[in-house]
Amino acid sequence: MSLVGLVSGAVRRVATPAALAGAAFVAAKAMAAFTSPDAKADSARSMTKPLYEAHRPSTTLQKTFIATGAALMGFGDPTDGSHIAALGDATSNGFFGKIRQQMISDPTGRRILKERPQISFTPEQWEALANLPEGSFGHTYYNQMKRNGISWSTRPPVHFVDNEEDAYMLLRYRQCHDFYHTVLDLDISVVEELAIKVFEWRQTGLPVGLIASVFGPLRLPPNEKVRFFSHYLPWAMQCGSQAKPIISVYWEEMLERSVDEVRKEMGVWLLPERNSVTHAENYTAVVH
Amino acid sequence: MRSQRSAVALLLATRCRPSLFSRVARSRPFTTALRSDSPLEATSGDVYDVVIVGGGPAGCALAGILGSSAALADARIALVDPGKLVDVRQWEPPSDTYLTRTLQITSSNKRYLDSLGMWDQCFVDRVQPYNRAIVTDALGHGKLDLEGAALESLAEGHAAYMIETKNLVGGLLRSLHHNGRRVDIFERAKVVDIGVGDSAHRTKGLSAISAASSWPVVTLSTEQRLRTRLLVGADGANSLVRKYAQIGTHNNKYGQYGLVATLCLEQLNQTAFQRFLPSGPIALLPFPGGFANLVWSLDAEVVRLLKTVPEDSFASFVNAAFRLSPPEMDHLYSLARAGATTGEIKAEVAWRLSVHANNHPNAEDWMPPIVAATSPRSRTSFPLHMRVVDRLVAARVALVGDAGHVMHPLAGQGLNMGLEDVRCLAAILEQA
Numbered sequence: 001m002s003l004v005g006l007v008s009g010a011v012r013r014v015a016t017p018a019a020l021a022g023a024a025f026v027a028a029k030a031m032a033a034f035t036s037p038d039a040k041a042d043s044a045r046s047m048t049k050p051l052y053e054a055h056r057p058s059t060t061l062q063k064t065f066i067a068t069g070a071a072l073m074g075f076g077d078p079t080d081g082s083h084i085a086a087l088g089d090a091t092s093n094g095f096f097g098k099i100r101q102q103m104i105s106d107p108t109g110r111r112i113l114k115e116r117p118q119i120s121f122t123p124e125q126w127e128a129l130a131n132l133p134e135g136s137f138g139h140t141y142y143n144q145m146k147r148n149g150i151s152w153s154t155r156p157p158v159h160f161v162d163n164e165e166d167a168y169m170l171l172r173y174r175q176c177h178d179f180y181h182t183v184l185d186l187d188i189s190v191v192e193e194l195a196i197k198v199f200e201w202r203q204t205g206l207p208v209g210l211i212a213s214v215f216g217p218l219r220l221p222p223n224e225k226v227r228f229f230s231h232y233l234p235w236a237m238q239c240g241s242q243a244k245p246i247i248s249v250y251w252e253e254m255l256e257r258s259v260d261e262v263r264k265e266m267g268v269w270l271l272p273e274r275n276s277v278t279h280a281e282n283y284t285a286v287v288h
Numbered sequence: 289m290r291s292q293r294s295a296v297a298l299l300l301a302t303r304c305r306p307s308l309f310s311r312v313a314r315s316r317p318f319t320t321a322l323r324s325d326s327p328l329e330a331t332s333g334d335v336y337d338v339v340i341v342g343g344g345p346a347g348c349a350l351a352g353i354l355g356s357s358a359a360l361a362d363a364r365i366a367l368v369d370p371g372k373l374v375d376v377r378q379w380e381p382p383s384d385t386y387l388t389r390t391l392q393i394t395s396s397n398k399r400y401l402d403s404l405g406m407w408d409q410c411f412v413d414r415v416q417p418y419n420r421a422i423v424t425d426a427l428g429h430g431k432l433d434l435e436g437a438a439l440e441s442l443a444e445g446h447a448a449y450m451i452e453t454k455n456l457v458g459g460l461l462r463s464l465h466h467n468g469r470r471v472d473i474f475e476r477a478k479v480v481d482i483g484v485g486d487s488a489h490r491t492k493g494l495s496a497i498s499a500a501s502s503w504p505v506v507t508l509s510t511e512q513r514l515r516t517r518l519l520v521g522a523d524g525a526n527s528l529v530r531k532y533a534q535i536g537t538h539n540n541k542y543g544q545y546g547l548v549a550t551l552c553l554e555q556l557n558q559t560a561f562q563r564f565l566p567s568g569p570i571a572l573l574p575f576p577g578g579f580a581n582l583v584w585s586l587d588a589e590v591v592r593l594l595k596t597v598p599e600d601s602f603a604s605f606v607n608a609a610f611r612l613s614p615p616e617m618d619h620l621y622s623l624a625r626a627g628a629t630t631g632e633i634k635a636e637v638a639w640r641l642s643v644h645a646n647n648h649p650n651a652e653d654w655m656p657p658i659v660a661a662t663s664p665r666s667r668t669s670f671p672l673h674m675r676v677v678d679r680l681v682a683a684r685v686a687l688v689g690d691a692g693h694v695m696h697p698l699a700g701q702g703l704n705m706g707l708e709d710v711r712c713l714a715a716i717l718e719q720a
Binding site: 048049051097100101104105114162163164165166 | 613615616618619622639643646647649
């Protein structure tokens with residue numbers, strides 16, 4: 001086939017959807033820019049001023065676009081954490097009641113909200129974890145990360161949450177994700193990550209947890225789907241509902257404590273089938 | 289309303305001879321009417337055209353209106369109350385606070401009382417006229433800014449007036465004292481019994497014949513007996529007159545209490561504020577001099593808790609209740625239950641208020657001024673319920689005010705409806 005024919009054929013195939021997409025984009029922008037004639041002159045509509053450093057104020061329509069786009073991209077490539085992060089940002093506004101209530105009614109949670117600690121490790125601190133006693137939380141965490149071939153890394157900041165305290169709570173929840181791997185003794189295969197997502201959804205009530213839990217398993221190969229629905233899902237649902245709120249834990253202070261003690265305090269019990277031979281075959285797509 | 293008007297007119301027309309009231313205007317026919325019942329006349333005690341049981345705002349207003357009415361110039365009217373009305377009439381208002389039991393009077397009721405010269409008898413400098421109410425909800429999104437100035441029906445004056453109950457009743461009694469010599473006041477007289485006719489004299493042939501023997505007789509604790517043509521029940525929620533008339537009610541016990549207090553604000557304020565929380569509405573009503581009246585609907589346990597916390601803590605709770613979310617309020621309550629000190633509660637409230645202020649920069653436009661202090665010993669509570677009668681009138685009985693309808697105070701309409709009852713009844717009696 002000639003080059004011209006190829007190109008024109010491609011363009012013809014792409015032109016109509018591209019034109020439609022363009023028209024839709026322009027229409028959406030016009031809708032977003034529409035101001036009600038009754039609105040007072042200086043009312044903020046649904047956009048506030050920036051309330052914290054990384055804050056990008058957005059209207060509800062903009063958030064819908066961000067959420068849809070992030071969901072599609074995240075479904076396509078779940079290894080990139082920033083997509084799920086953006087999805088979480090855009091969909092979580094107004095759903096922080098449960099987390100806020102959990103943190104405010106717990107003395108440690110209140111301390112976290114007042115002190116605003118950020119989880120981070122310098123390379124020296126990271127290596128120091130290896131020197132912690134055997135069976136301690138920090139040691140187990142370090143070994144697990146090493147075994148899975150990953151290391152601690154900064155999480156993407158929160159951009160689209162329109163409340164400064166809620167943004168901190170969401171960031172804290174993201175930063176603690178790795179600790180959840182250790183507490184629940186789950187590695188980084190897709191099935192296990194989904195189990196942790198279900199657990200988190202039961203704990204926090206955030207919509208991103210539900211979205212990930214519902215659409216995530218659709219990607220799984222059939223044998224893993226069976227394993228997920230028969231073992232991981234029931235366990236995660238029940239453990240998540242019954243465990244103490246995990247967001248109120250001051251993880252920085254837990255590193256030296258025994259991991260079994262931490263699990264007992266959290267009211268967490270481990271999935272018996274998790275490290276069995278069958279489950280070691282789980283597809284590992286997630287690389288932090 | 290129309291059915292009540294015709295009912296009352298009907299009872300007055302058929303039970304007694306048709307133009308008896310017009311005869312009353314010309315002469316004193318009571319003696320002629322009762323001639324055939326001389327034993328009754330001799331021993332039944334006082335006979336009245338209208339006996340008003342209850343010297344609250346509705347009862348005193350009715351007594352004043354009937355007493356100063358030209359059409360009822362020769363009617364005998366009595367007002368009965370178990371309390372010391374002279375103390376209310378001679379009440380000296382405190383200079384450093386306002387009482388917690390207050391009333392909202394609407395513009396039309398105020399104009400009516402003004403036209404009869406009763407409003408000026410109150411301490412007008414203790415009345416707060418206001419034109420604006422701001423209403424918000426627990427989620428922080430719903431907001432209403434009600435401006436009375438936009439009302440076309442408001443020709444002059446303000447949309448509403450806040451007045452202490454004792455101020456209003458005192459003013460009405462003073463007006464009665466100066467003008468209504470026709471009204472006999474029986475104070476410190478509890479109603480012991482209300483009965484029909486005089487059973488001691490119910491001999492054969494007499495009972496069914498004479499109209500007067502079927503008139504209600506009110507027996508007082510002072511051993512006086514008042515026989516009346518029309519018995520008006522203005523005796524409040526647990527009305528004895530209503531029980532006598534066997535008028536049924538429809539009740540709704542909310543299971544909550546209204547916590548009231550007098551607060552001192554950080555700045556002068558002429559706006560009413562109300563916030564609808566899941567536990568019930570909280571309202572801050574303006575008074576002169578930076579004072580405010582708080583009415584907060586709460587469950588019994590929280591009312592008990594808030595009445596026992598120190599007064600500085602209480603002021604923090606009120607500030608928090610208008611701004612914070614329900615889970616944050618629950619957290620503050622559990623802190624108080626656990627016995628936190630005033631300093632701890634204040635610090636916690638300050639922290640949450642600063643977080644709230646950081647995240648809602650424009651919210652203070654919709655919030656009441658910060659409460660600086662609670663007036664000492666001003667926290668009280670009363671149970672909240674709704675009670676509505678099946679009918680406001682019965683044979684020779686009319687109910688006005690709370691005796692006929694008790695409602696939740698959230699819109700401040702209870703006495704305003706009572707005053708509408710009074711106006712309606714007075715108009716009917718003047719026509720009859």
